[in-house]
Amino acid sequence: MTAAPLTRPLRRSRRRGRALIIGFLAPALVVYLTFVLLPVGLAAVYSFFNWNGLSALDRFIGFDNYARALADPVFQGAIGHNLAIVGLSLLIQGPIAIGVALLLNRPLRGRTIIRLLIFVPYVLSEVIAGLAWKLLLQPDGPVDGVLQGMGLGGVVQLWLADQNVVFWTLFFVLCWKYLGFAIILFLAGLQGVPDELSEAAQIDGATWWQTQRHITIPLLGPTIRIWAFLSIIGSLQLFDMVWILTGGGPVNATTTMATYMVQYGFQRSQLGYGSAVAVILFIVSLIFALLYQRFILRRDFGASLTRGVS
Amino acid sequence: MMNRRSKLVAVSAAVTLAVGALAGCSGSQGGGDGKVTITWWHNGTADPLLSLWDGVARDFEKSHPNVTVKVEAYQNEELQRTLIPNALRSGSGVDLYQQWGAGELASQVEAGYVMDITDDVTDELDAIGGTAAPWQYQGKTYGLPFQFGIEGFWYNKDLFAQAGIDTPPTTLDELYGDIDKLKTAGITPIAVGAGDKWPAAHYWYNFALKSCSPAVLQKAQSDYDFSDGCFVKAGELLQQFIDSKPFNDGYLATSAQQGAGSSAGLLATGKAAMELMGHWDPGVMGGILADENGGEAKAPDFLGWFNFPGIEGAQGDPTAALGGGDGFSCAAWAPKECVELLKYIDSVEVQSKFGESGAGLPVVKGSESSIADPNLQQVLAGLHSASYVQLWLDTAYGPTVGGAMNDGIVALFGGKGTPDDIVKSMEDAAATL
Numbered sequence: 001m002t003a004a005p006l007t008r009p010l011r012r013s014r015r016r017g018r019a020l021i022i023g024f025l026a027p028a029l030v031v032y033l034t035f036v037l038l039p040v041g042l043a044a045v046y047s048f049f050n051w052n053g054l055s056a057l058d059r060f061i062g063f064d065n066y067a068r069a070l071a072d073p074v075f076q077g078a079i080g081h082n083l084a085i086v087g088l089s090l091l092i093q094g095p096i097a098i099g100v101a102l103l104l105n106r107p108l109r110g111r112t113i114i115r116l117l118i119f120v121p122y123v124l125s126e127v128i129a130g131l132a133w134k135l136l137l138q139p140d141g142p143v144d145g146v147l148q149g150m151g152l153g154g155v156v157q158l159w160l161a162d163q164n165v166v167f168w169t170l171f172f173v174l175c176w177k178y179l180g181f182a183i184i185l186f187l188a189g190l191q192g193v194p195d196e197l198s199e200a201a202q203i204d205g206a207t208w209w210q211t212q213r214h215i216t217i218p219l220l221g222p223t224i225r226i227w228a229f230l231s232i233i234g235s236l237q238l239f240d241m242v243w244i245l246t247g248g249g250p251v252n253a254t255t256t257m258a259t260y261m262v263q264y265g266f267q268r269s270q271l272g273y274g275s276a277v278a279v280i281l282f283i284v285s286l287i288f289a290l291l292y293q294r295f296i297l298r299r300d301f302g303a304s305l306t307r308g309v310s
Numbered sequence: 311m312m313n314r315r316s317k318l319v320a321v322s323a324a325v326t327l328a329v330g331a332l333a334g335c336s337g338s339q340g341g342g343d344g345k346v347t348i349t350w351w352h353n354g355t356a357d358p359l360l361s362l363w364d365g366v367a368r369d370f371e372k373s374h375p376n377v378t379v380k381v382e383a384y385q386n387e388e389l390q391r392t393l394i395p396n397a398l399r400s401g402s403g404v405d406l407y408q409q410w411g412a413g414e415l416a417s418q419v420e421a422g423y424v425m426d427i428t429d430d431v432t433d434e435l436d437a438i439g440g441t442a443a444p445w446q447y448q449g450k451t452y453g454l455p456f457q458f459g460i461e462g463f464w465y466n467k468d469l470f471a472q473a474g475i476d477t478p479p480t481t482l483d484e485l486y487g488d489i490d491k492l493k494t495a496g497i498t499p500i501a502v503g504a505g506d507k508w509p510a511a512h513y514w515y516n517f518a519l520k521s522c523s524p525a526v527l528q529k530a531q532s533d534y535d536f537s538d539g540c541f542v543k544a545g546e547l548l549q550q551f552i553d554s555k556p557f558n559d560g561y562l563a564t565s566a567q568q569g570a571g572s573s574a575g576l577l578a579t580g581k582a583a584m585e586l587m588g589h590w591d592p593g594v595m596g597g598i599l600a601d602e603n604g605g606e607a608k609a610p611d612f613l614g615w616f617n618f619p620g621i622e623g624a625q626g627d628p629t630a631a632l633g634g635g636d637g638f639s640c641a642a643w644a645p646k647e648c649v650e651l652l653k654y655i656d657s658v659e660v661q662s663k664f665g666e667s668g669a670g671l672p673v674v675k676g677s678e679s680s681i682a683d684p685n686l687q688q689v690l691a692g693l694h695s696a697s698y699v700q701l702w703l704d705t706a707y708g709p710t711v712g713g714a715m716n717d718g719i720v721a722l723f724g725g726k727g728t729p730d731d732i733v734k735s736m737e738d739a740a741a742t743l
Contacts, residue, residue, distance in 0.1 A: 054421035054423065138560065139559040161560030161561065161564070163562070163726075246563065249563070250720070250724050251724035252721075263713075266395065267391045268710050268713035269417070269710055
């Protein structure tokens, strides 16, 4: 079949289509350029200067800020905390969330109420949840009181003040906060798994466990992979909950890259250095995102994935 | 269905809206009719300060009908470290703002963000005297304090009596003895809000003040020279003090001023016997008690005050005191009425109201008699008898070196690091300036 030359009306409608696309894209593009790309670019520029944020931008120091950050044991610790949270979230939150979602997917009395309750922590604002936990966890606070009331006084710790405990306290609160999101995501994914398959498996004599293991979970794969992606990026950029709950302390026991950035950039008034940390955080997140999309999300998105990062 | 033209109109309208929304972020300034709005930021988030400043703003509006004063109170650390620097950088949003002076003021002045008020406030400077120095830079005045005081231990007289302590300690050895007595009586001796870092760091400041001569301290402030052995000595004294375990449980995560679980809250509710804190502490405790129990903001009756004890055989000036104040500066772009408001805040009338409120120590001559609180009278006597008043070290050294210093000291509180590490982290931070 040979392509006929375009008729005039068709060409005009194409041009019109393009104008429409540009027109509707422009507002989003303007916002994206102003509030995403421009700040990222500016941070990259600032990161090459010794700048306190108030004076003129005139002391160029090359890569010194980057060298200083990467050599600082506190920043190395912060990267370690981020990576630990990435790993622990995948290993602990993932299985629990899948398990709960599978249970909630069965007919159950009060299922709606349970789903609602599980989702509540995620809906709460980070700051409110963080402050609430900070109050609950203070020495002789409500958590300690409940534990003692249950005869578990022996497990009481200085939840937020003990440098060996605080990271796990933080991780627990993070699980409490974000499990609901994972569960809802998985429940939504389970809606897409056709009942016919498990019915067929039941007729063939598969147990409930076999059905889940060989039919439901493999079909839930795309949802799990997307959740893991969101979880990794969220863990790398973790800030608000840590800032409210511990401020990165005590003695840097819970610093993340983002709290380190705020502490050194703003609180110590070294915006050039803080920008270098921001750029490092950006690059680390970008590498994770690109690798994950390239190697793991590939089968879900087909060929389109290296073209766009959401 | 829309025709082509109307579609394009719709699209371009959407674009215009988005661009307009972006451009619409700038604030409003005074119009041409002489109406002026002054935005005033302070850290008095609780009474008595909150209502006091509101009252001052309303009174000022009455005497200046063309002026509207927008008073906004923010949490201290947020205000000092984030909001004010951001507003100054953006060049709008605030006119009159809280100013802690010294190192911070210097970097703001060098960047050109602060109004030079030298010629407008000569009378006020006379009335304030030497405590205005941290608000001056290179011979010019860029702000005025509204309070200045020294710090010491606020203590619970009832708990001291319960532990069998008749008079507050005057030497470090006596303080150690009293800590033991309190512990024996089952009372937490000292509350410290190390979660906020600076309250813990103030112990080191005091040990440095008592170990270093004023000349060494002044050289440290001007040249960031911390080579004198007295700075390591301060850390060793602090290490010894921490080893005596005088602090509340979980002090590393305790905040200083927020709620009943904070160090001020622990002292106010009788759960700890002492707290090393500035002259503003009774005001903070009053606010916490009012929040917890309702009613009027009033400091507890059992409160007493004593100066940080001297150390036998130490190099520092024994009558030296560590202190600081709070002031306000006008931003470079503020209307001239801002200076009027600042002068009104430092009038004897408002300063006396401030003294009566018990929130702190006023700075203007003629307002001393308004200080009704016997503890604050004691702080004032301490201030007057001090041969040398050192400004809070973190304020004096500025946020970069001061921040590194505070983190180093908190690490020592947390059992990480050594007295040498504190000095080294300060020198390292000074090298990055």
